[in-house]
Amino acid sequence: MQSNPNFAYVRGQVLPLEQATLHISDLSIQRGYGVFDYFRVFHGKPVFLDDYLERFHASAAAMNLEVPVPDSVLREAIDELIRRNNLPLSGMKMILTGGYSENGYDPAEASLIIQQQPLILPGPEMLEQGINVITHEYVREVPRAKTINYTMGIRLIGEIRRRGASDVLYQQNGVVSEFPRCNLFIVKQDNTVVTPADNVLLGVTRKNVLALAGKKYKAAEGTVTLEDVYGAKEVFLTSTTKRIVPIVQVDERVIGNGKPGEVTLSLLQDLVQLEEEKGARM
Amino acid sequence: MQSNPNFAYVRGQVLPLEQATLHISDLSIQRGYGVFDYFRVFHGKPVFLDDYLERFHASAAAMNLEVPVPDSVLREAIDELIRRNNLPLSGMKMILTGGYSENGYDPAEASLIIQQQPLILPGPEMLEQGINVITHEYVREVPRAKTINYTMGIRLIGEIRRRGASDVLYQQNGVVSEFPRCNLFIVKQDNTVVTPADNVLLGVTRKNVLALAGKKYKAAEGTVTLEDVYGAKEVFLTSTTKRIVPIVQVDERVIGNGKPGEVTLSLLQDLVQLEEEKGARM
Structure with a gap:
């Protein structure tokens, strides 16, 4: 496959992808222990790299992991x-795990992996029609850290498909937080744009969209209930790979008129423009 | 090292341990997704193997993972x-992960790993003096499944050490459940033996100790609060590797007279005898 990446970085070595392995003593395999981050690369240029590196370090610190090389070597x-x-057009993933543990529990020198993957952007039909999502009672264990723990999200893949949905929105006691890999935004009836403040990963796209929304509308982080979502004028998600995707149904409830809304689509345009200004061309 | 195991089973092959690797696309490395189980082997004979295989299958089913070989091949x-x-004298660990995922999220054919490790039993001073533990507010995400997700337990290693403790007991809203790798028992002032019923892994040692306790005392699964623990006559933990370990302090509270209790030590004797009856000799 022409577009497949060929080399990956694993524990200090750049290797052909097919030779990119970790020993089974690695704490990711033994105990699911690690963090990661992911940014896009357009025509050789990483997009918002400083933001992603900052979050990668914050995640590592939250999990008591030390990045084994200085940023200069990482870059x-x-x-x-x-x-x-x-x-x-690609995504670059950095994974930092608990390393090759002698007893299978205590962390050792962290394993750093960097891999480059083809990037799949949402198709036009996803933007034209929007997607359906379901909800599930759950809060991530360490919400501010981008850990590799996707136990709940992956376990729910079957249920998401059975219910004809594309993703699952986490809520606890009626307060919503985030999707396994995306942040949530709602647009209220008065066009106020709100994204959950607590128990969420601090998405880079979330940050950018919040700033862009603030230029045109009232925009804030705050508490968002499931009722707020059901009653919103528009709902959308944000992520690094997906940018902005309109949500037209949550559980059995149709959002607004069941079509992607104006605010959502205008913010997507603004986001693409911001990326272009930052030098990222498609 | 003479006692080090030499061969491991990885995805259908028996390999020298140093060659036992997984590709970085494995869902354990990408998303911490997998289950495992662990049993002891005494002089060539697995101990309570049927129980552990049953639980391994139950964990896999709870996480929608399929063991890629029939039990005959596994055995x-x-x-x-x-x-x-x-x-x-060894422990045998079976790990089942989400496999080599094409997109780093959707499970593929599961990766099965089997590795044999030296077994370290608790030293005599641990049984003579007992251990201190701290508590932390947390419930595992899928308590009935033995997933590889130890995000919380490993993240707390530093705090456990700083507070001079040996382990951490999870509680939520004042109701206790389990340790990251062990079950909890308390002995009430009237010698009733109780272990938490809900939000726990169904430990094989837990099951055996509960049955043994029932022969001598009142014994039951039930709700155990943090206050029950603080006010207990005796407290102990159970696990496959540790069998029974007395707990003499929880947070800042000394349990009973601060020494391992009679009921605890008598149950440990009974457990060792049961293992011998099952053909496991030390």
């Missing part, structure tokens, strides 16, 4: 993969 | 490792 490794893989 | 692989590694 060089990223550059080397970009150069050697030569992909026009 | 043959275990036998082969026992034969080739020839360890007198």
Whole structure:
């Protein structure tokens, strides 16, 4: 496959992807212990890299993991993969695990992996029609850290499909937080844009969309209940890979008129423009 | 190291341990997604193997994972490792992960790993003096499944050490459940033995100790509050590797007279005897 990346960085070495392995003593395999982050690369240029590196370090610190190389080495490794893989449009994933543990429980020197993957953006029908989501009672264990623990999200894949939905929105005691891999926004009837303040990952796209929304509308972080979601004029999600995707149904409730809304689509335009201004061309 | 195991089973192959690796696309590395189980092997003979295999299958089913080989092949692989590694006293760990995922999120054919490790039993001073534990507000995400997710337990290692403790007991809203890797028992002032009923892993040692306790005392599963623990006559933990370990302090509270209690130590004797009856000799 022409578009497949060829090289990955694993524990200090740049290797052909098929040789990119970890020993089974690694704490990701033994105990699911690690953090990661993910940013896009457009034509050789990482998008918002500083933001993602900052969050990667924050996640590592929250989980008592130490990035085993200085940022200069990390950035060089990223550059080397970009150069050697030569992909026009891609995502770069950095994973940091608890390392090769002697007793299978106590962390050792962290394992750092960097891999470059083809990037799949949402298709036009997803933007034209919007998606359906379901809800599930859950809060991530360490919401501010981007851990590799997706126990709940992946376990729910079957239920999401059975119910004809595309994703699952977490709520606890009627207060919503986030999706497994995306943040949530609602647009109230008066066009106020709100995203949950607590128990969420601080998404980079979330931050950018909140700032863009603030230029046109009232926009804030706050408490968002399930009732707020059901009664919203518009609902959408944000993520690094998906940017903005309209949500037209939550559980059995149709949102607004059941079609992607004006505010949502105008913010998507603004986001694409911001990316272009930052030098990222499609 | 003489006592180190030499061979492990990884995705259908028996390999020297140093070659036992998983590709970085494995869902354990990408998303911390997997289950496992662990049993002891004394002089070539697995102890309570049927119980552990049953639980392994239950964990896999709870996480929508399919064991990729029939039990006959699984048992043959275990036998082969026992034969080739020839360890007198060991633990055997079976790990089942979401497999080599194409997109890093959706499960593929599950990866099955079996590895044999030296077994370290608690030293005599641990049984003579007992241990201190702290508590932390948390409930595991899928308590009945033995998932590889130890995000919380490992994240708390530093705090446990700073507070001079050996382990952490999870509680939520004042109701206790379990330790990251062990079950909890309390002995009330009237010698009733109780272990938490809900939000716990159904430990094999827990089951055996509950049955043994029922022969001598009133014994039951039930709701155990933090106040019950603080006010108990005796407190102990159970696990496959540790059997029974007396707990003499929880948070800042000394349990009973601060020494391992009679009921605890008598149940430990009974447990060792049961293991011997089952053919496991030390």
